[in-house]
Amino acid sequence: MSINIITISREFGSGGRTIAQMLAEKLGYAFYDKELIAKAAERTGFAESFVQEHGEKHSSFFSITYPSMTFNGMTTEDYLWSMQRKIILELAEEGPCIIVGRCSDYILKDRKDAIHVFVHADPADRADRIINQYGVKTSDPAKAIAEEDKNRRKNYRYYTDREWGAVDNYTVSLDSSVFGIDGSVEMILNMIRFLDEHPEQV
């Protein structure tokens, strides 16, 4: 089976987004991350920065603080989720693509032409990356990382009823600290090539 869709889930600071972008370039696939956010923002009428902040973070803040702030009976975040979900399903129909985060592995779990990758890394590399590459300003990178992972885990559990980072959800998971960014891209490309050459698989 030819693989048309790759979802990349990633720990904060693992370099997963960079890996996804490099893969998209090498494969000539569309790449959806900020683009996806922009599309979602456009449709919901929310500001792009709001979507970026809340698209992978579930909290009951809005429903508690502003109980009347609902859309068709949904909280702001549930509405945003349902829009993102629709957009992800549509993008996957449009042609070969790579989608980063936003529970895309779950949303596209039934696509036979998709593989789902999870990128993780060791804590020291992650801390180094968020400070020196992402430009995060913090005196406690470990805390910033733990906080972001917690948000992603909570959001994922709320919307999918599955555990974020549990091997069963992903076709493959990789430690980018072991393989490096280029190496991780090479390993994933090798898998795509293998599956393309072995249509009896998947």
Added chain:
Amino acid sequence: MSINIITISREFGSGGRTIAQMLAEKLGYAFYDKELIAKAAERTGFAESFVQEHGEKHSSFFSITYPSMTFNGMTTEDYLWSMQRKIILELAEEGPCIIVGRCSDYILKDRKDAIHVFVHADPADRADRIINQYGVKTSDPAKAIAEEDKNRRKNYRYYTDREWGAVDNYTVSLDSSVFGIDGSVEMILNMIRFLDEHPEQV
């Protein structure tokens, strides 16, 4: 860094043991699974069948039922665990090897020349494999699988304080239903080759 040690953790019915054995043959590495059990059995004086049954299953049965049945103040299972741990550390010193299960990923987590693989598969393939290849007699394979996974998860958590099947514990995880047994072997070999050729990694 040249990879001398590969630990393979696996869901029951995922074919992980077969993958480990094939890898060992291709790489010319020692393979430890039943051999390990036999060695542990020899040292502890337990019957081999007892070690096989209890080596990856933690229960408080012995300590509750026979509170006096302890070894140097340890329960039978804790004693067995400590012996298995020692044996795994020793085997890893003896030369290149592949070790299946028994928390070997955790026990050898500080070896820089080791990679840790987790093999999983979809439920239908696992059910089919335990009935038709492992010869498990059951009218409810899903239940048998859930039970065995639960034992491995509980044992792993008890002895390592980590979650069995959480991506962070493993260098790589693979879905053998997607890649097949031969394909999974090929993907792992490719990773070993890559790391051998890129000594700057690991």
